[in-house]
Amino acid sequence: MEFKSNIPIYIQVVDDIKKQIANGILKPGDKLLSTRELATHYTINPNTSMRVYSELEAEGITFTRRGLGTFVSEDINLVKRLKDEMAETLIQGFIEEFKAIGYTKEEIIDFIQEKY
Amino acid sequence: MLKCENVVKKYMLTTAVDDISLNLEPGKIYALLGPNGSGKTTLMKMIAGLVKPTSGSITYKGQDIGVFSKSEIAYMPTESYFYSYMSCEDIGKYYSDFFSDFSLDKYNMLLENMELNPKAKASKLSSGMMAKLKLAANLSRDAKLTMLDEPLNGIDIIARDTVINTIIDNFSPEKTFVLSSHLVDELERIIDSAIFIKNGKYVLSGSAEELRQEHGKSIVDLYKDIYGGASYAKVN
Numbered sequence: 001m002e003f004k005s006n007i008p009i010y011i012q013v014v015d016d017i018k019k020q021i022a023n024g025i026l027k028p029g030d031k032l033l034s035t036r037e038l039a040t041h042y043t044i045n046p047n048t049s050m051r052v053y054s055e056l057e058a059e060g061i062t063f064t065r066r067g068l069g070t071f072v073s074e075d076i077n078l079v080k081r082l083k084d085e086m087a088e089t090l091i092q093g094f095i096e097e098f099k100a101i102g103y104t105k106e107e108i109i110d111f112i113q114e115k116y
Numbered sequence: 117m118l119k120c121e122n123v124v125k126k127y128m129l130t131t132a133v134d135d136i137s138l139n140l141e142p143g144k145i146y147a148l149l150g151p152n153g154s155g156k157t158t159l160m161k162m163i164a165g166l167v168k169p170t171s172g173s174i175t176y177k178g179q180d181i182g183v184f185s186k187s188e189i190a191y192m193p194t195e196s197y198f199y200s201y202m203s204c205e206d207i208g209k210y211y212s213d214f215f216s217d218f219s220l221d222k223y224n225m226l227l228e229n230m231e232l233n234p235k236a237k238a239s240k241l242s243s244g245m246m247a248k249l250k251l252a253a254n255l256s257r258d259a260k261l262t263m264l265d266e267p268l269n270g271i272d273i274i275a276r277d278t279v280i281n282t283i284i285d286n287f288s289p290e291k292t293f294v295l296s297s298h299l300v301d302e303l304e305r306i307i308d309s310a311i312f313i314k315n316g317k318y319v320l321s322g323s324a325e326e327l328r329q330e331h332g333k334s335i336v337d338l339y340k341d342i343y344g345g346a347s348y349a350k351v352n
Contacts, residue, residue, distance in 0.1 A: 005334030006334075008329065039284045040284050040285070042305075043277075043305055043306060045308055046284060047143070048325075
């Protein structure tokens with residue numbers, strides 16, 4: 001994975017894991033990589049991968065079973081919540097950019113209907 | 117863990133290291149950054165105990181640099197330092213006699229991963245192969261402080277992955293790595309902290325993530341700012 005230089009690496013990895021949960025690659029209850037495996041997988045510092053897991057846990061996306069590892073939360077609303085969260089970010093940028101090139105709300109809707 | 121206080125090293129008329137104070141903590145991977153001739157190697161050689169500072173002090177776990185520090189510190193210099201008549205295999209045995217923290221199994225595995233023939237003689241290796249051999253020997257030690265001088269110089273991208281993954285594998289909360297480089301971008305994602313030096317003097321240091329946020333740019337761009345575009349393009 002290529003990292004953007006203006007966003008902290010741990011946030012980019014957190015977003016990548018969220019995306020994998022949203023699109024079903026990772027399912028509720030799945031075991032995640034150990035911090036060391038995560039570090040190797042993304043080629044990141046092991047302290048950064050620890051930070052990734054503490055961030056995910058703080059957001060209620062994962063939980064830790066002592067001695068067993070980190071798991072995706074079994075909360076049934078999780079996938080929906082992550083999808084909504086990501087869609088929200090995407091749509092904001094999308095609308096801003098369309099406004100910037102002079103599209104009206106109706107024109108955007110027509111355009112989507114034509115292209116989708 | 118490792119403390120440098122007002123360390124100065126003069127060679128005749130040149131001051132290679134000029135009043136550097138550092139404190140390296142366990143559980144961190146540091147990048148020691150600076151263009152050629154900025155004093156990175158001299159500083160590491162002093163920590164390794166190969167060169168004595170002109171003034172200032174260096175202590176490892178509260179003790180002066182000596183037999184104890186050398187048993188826990190691995191240092192990989194840029195030049196090749198093996199006896200040329202030895203084969204890769206011999207070098208493994210030589211290292212395991214020398215260092216109690218050396219793992220022959222790990223060494224053999226690294227030779228295989230980096231496609232080095234155990235029977236090949238050190239004198240017959242290309243410069244890239246020699247670079248890989250030095251890395252294999254040093255990364256097979258379970259040292260508390262590992263200093264690698266230009267670890268990614270002259271090796272192919274496949275071997276770079278092996279080296280970076282081995283560093284991540286070897287890493288644990290009680291260990292420290294110092295990686296010197298002028299190829300910053302390769303290291304950026306695996307380091308905790310960066311130390312910038314210029315003309316032997318300390319310029320800037322800090323956690324990589326904080327430096328990125330504080331200055332609003334990547335460590336690579338920060339490097340270009342500190343050392344200027346021209347000198348960045350010039351280094352090897």
